[in-house]
Structures are given as structure tokens and as C-alpha cells.
Amino acid sequence: MPGPIQSLSRAAAIMRLLAGGERRLGLSEVATALDLAKGTAHGILRTLQQEGFVEQDPESGKYQLGAELLRLGQSYLDVHELRARALVWADDLARAAGETVYLGVLHQQGVLIVHHVFRPDDTRQVLEVGSMQPLHSTAIGKVLVAYDPVARGELGDGPYESYTLRTLTGAGELDAECALIRERGWADSVEETWEGVASIAALIQDRRRNPVGAVCINGPVERVCEDGFVKPSLVASVRSAARAISRDLGAGRF
């Protein structure tokens, strides 16, 4: 039976729809958005609600995502091998660099942040775990595109969305950049996604040299860069953290 289960695909589409829209959605909105009969949409929503994946506001009758998703998402992190092995290295890296550290993996057409170490100072920061970042304009994303053919495939031929004046929007530019990244073994992104923010990333591989993710440090341009280039000492820190995690993954199984 090589074909997806219809009701399941539809349920997934509904959850993604609910995740996308910032506000709660009514039954009819869901039905028309996905081109389903109201009865069908209702049946799926009722089941999802019963399972805790969706909740219904009792007075408006509108639907939103449910708590069970948070619980299962947490379980995903618990099992995640890359994350488990990277925890301590990421912490050390943040301490050494004095900047925010992200650990990201390829997911669909973006980078999914699976770990986030706050900058050591105590300014108020928002946890980014579970959020998505673009592939073509972040350091982690570009590392993945450079080394993982799947990531390159997901990216397509562009043109890519421009976030700042420095965002690379053409496939040609980006492929050239990726060649450079492969040559030197690390990627940077200076104000390509957010004004004033620079980051440096390096690849993490498993024991068979498959790319499985990337680490990066992330901070204000003034601290990460010097004379218009990222500081070599930070590059060294990131690369050695990535190597350490890769080594850990390589030895760790079995």
C-alpha cells in the first residue's frame, strides 16, 4: 500500500495550518482553507482534540494547537542523539566565546534550532529552540547547504527572499559561497538575515561523515567582527566545538 493515509495527511495539514495562523481558527475556516467538507474537517478536529493535539476554546468554538504537541516535542529533544552529545560542548563554546550558541539541523526548507545556549551575560533573551531559520542567509543554513546535497535540493534555484542588503538571493552567488565554505571549512553570515547580527558556523558529521547538523555562535557585529571580517579566534572556537561533537558522535554509538 505505498500511498500515504489520507486522513493522517489531512490531520497533519490541519495542524500545520493551525501552527501557521497566529490566531485561532474556526471549523469553517479550516475546512475551506484545506478544501474539505465541514463534516470531514470536524471529524479530524474532534479526534485531534480528543488526543490532545488540538484544543478548542470553549466559548468561541475556535481551534488551536494542543498541549500534547509540546509534550511530544520535548520527548523528541530527549531522544535526539546529536543534541544530547552536543549539550556540554555548546555550553563550553558559549562560555569561551561569550556569545549565544545555536545548534541546528535541516528540517524541510529551513534550519530547525534544537539547542540554544544563552549568551553568558544575563540580558533578557528569548529561547529559540523549536523555531525555524532560513537556509540561505544564516551561517548554519549555509553550512548545511554547502555540505548536504539534500539541503541544497530543498533550497531550489531561487531567487531567495532578501532580509537585508547583504542577503544572497541568487543561486549562483550562493553556490559560489558554498564552494568557499567547503574550501575553508566554515561559514559566516554578517548581517545577511538580521541587521547588526553576525554568526559563524561549522559542520557536525556522524561517524560515517554524513552531515547531521551545525553549531554556530551568534552575536552583534561589533563583537564578532574585526576590520570587516569575523574574528579568527572565534572561528577556531566554533570549528573545534564542531569537531568535538562530531568525534563524540563517531565514537558514541554502540
Add this chain to the structure above:
Amino acid sequence: MPGPIQSLSRAAAIMRLLAGGERRLGLSEVATALDLAKGTAHGILRTLQQEGFVEQDPESGKYQLGAELLRLGQSYLDVHELRARALVWADDLARAAGETVYLGVLHQQGVLIVHHVFRPDDTRQVLEVGSMQPLHSTAIGKVLVAYDPVARGELGDGPYESYTLRTLTGAGELDAECALIRERGWADSVEETWEGVASIAALIQDRRRNPVGAVCINGPVERVCEDGFVKPSLVASVRSAARAISRDLGAGRF
């Protein structure tokens, strides 16, 4: 059609199964555990995999939860109204009390932590957002049981699991405790779940006085208690934070 959609319920059961077992599970394990035909289980798993809810280790063929769950779980938090309104108050409470702050809601037979503010000092701490805690032995749980009939219903008649010598394990004891909690308006839990840990919780209500969750502070017995009782000043801080959040929810809609 008032009946759950079979394939969806089964898919949910599979995901919960994968979340429960610490390790990856094989197709046959899943099928026998849930009493499904292998073909059926495979069809569901294939669809879940395609949607990103489940991933398959390419060399062992075993299944684990997928990244999409993390992303959707994050979206759940983004929409969560209680959490959004509580963010700043929880932060202030943590600062004022100098202790860890949790924000929890009832989910199934437990407390789901939806927000966690680290203790202001910089010791290494693990983020508990998305994890579950018991209803009968934590301060948040007991507050919910005391005020929310649904929570009391979920708890059942016991006996409840014992974690330390001070855990209340009988329905009678617990109901008496709940009466006390309702009378004075707050709950505590001193070493009822973890040795050496004490916490104080208060209820959060929405604009129609329905219980929707609770805040608590959590810290070592030596700092939270004095002469064998929790410090009144901390109780006052927690209660005023809970009132502030409730007020925020009450005024906030529309």
C-alpha cells in the same frame, strides 16, 4: 459521525509509544505493542514519517519521533495566551524571590510545564518546559486539584505513587490538604516530590474565574523554608504574581 477516526487515534498512540520508550522502536515492536497488523502499522508510520512527525534511522530501520513535533510544540507555546500574559510577571517573580519559577497547566493526569524562568544565579539548569510533573505531590498540581474539578477527577482515588517519605499517597489526606489549600489560597510542597526541594504555588484564573493554571516558585528547602514552614514573604510574592496574571487575563480578552 460521533466517533474518533481510527487511523488518527492509532497514529497518536504510536507517537505516544515512541515518546514513552527511551530508545528507538522497530516496526514489529510498534505493531505488537499496539496489537496492529504489521502492514497497518507500517502504513501509519510511513505517513507520519512523510509528514515529519516520525523519523527513521536509515541503518537500523527503527523509528523515533520527528522534528516537526518540536516545531509544532513551539507554535503551541507561541499561541498560548496564559503563557504570553504570564511571561513578564514570572520574570519579576523569579527576580524578587531569587528562585526558579514554573508556570504549569493541567494536561491529562499531570501538570505540563509551559514556562520556566531560571533562578537568577547562573548555575547550570535544565529547561523543564514541555515536561510533566505529578498532580498529587507538587505545589502546582495540588493547587489545580484543589480548585479544578477536572483535575481532581483525573487524579482518581489513589493510592498515589510515593516519591519521598512526605508524599501524600491517600485520597483522604489529599482531599484534606486541598480543603486547606482552598481555605488559605495557596499550596506548598516541601520535599513531597524531590528530596531537598520545596515550592509554593498559587492559582491563576481567567476572567470567568475558571482555573487555567498555576505559578510556583521552586527552590532548596533551606532557602524557601524557615523554622519548618515556607517563608510568608515568598507566599505573598507568589500570590500577588498569580493575582496579577489573573487580572491580566481577565482584562485582556477583546
Add this chain to the structure above:
DNA sequence: ACAGGCGGTCGACATTGTCGACCGCAGTGG
């Protein structure tokens, strides 16, 4: 009082998911 929208229900229909036998492969122990 009405019209229009909502969430939710119902029952007939046939699409759809389910089942259990079967396949090829890998590891294993005789």
C-alpha cells in the same frame, strides 16, 4: 424578527484503510 453565519450532526455511499500472507535481506548458529 429575520438572515446569515457559526459549530455540529446524520446517514448513504464508495473510497479507503485494514488485514494476513508473502518477499528479500541480514544476521546467526548449527
Add this chain to the structure above:
DNA sequence: CCACTGCGGTCGACAATGTCGACCGCCTGT
């Protein structure tokens, strides 16, 4: 070295199952 046993995965027949669109009661704004 070769049955043998377990695995993940496939196949096709069958009927149970999810789907559809009309319908219901309710609330809201007019």
C-alpha cells in the same frame, strides 16, 4: 556453508471506514 529466524517492507482482496453534502439549532448583528 546453509537452513533458519527475525527483521522491515509489499501486495491485493475485502469490507470496514472515513468522507460527503444536506440539515439542525444557536447565536449575532441588523
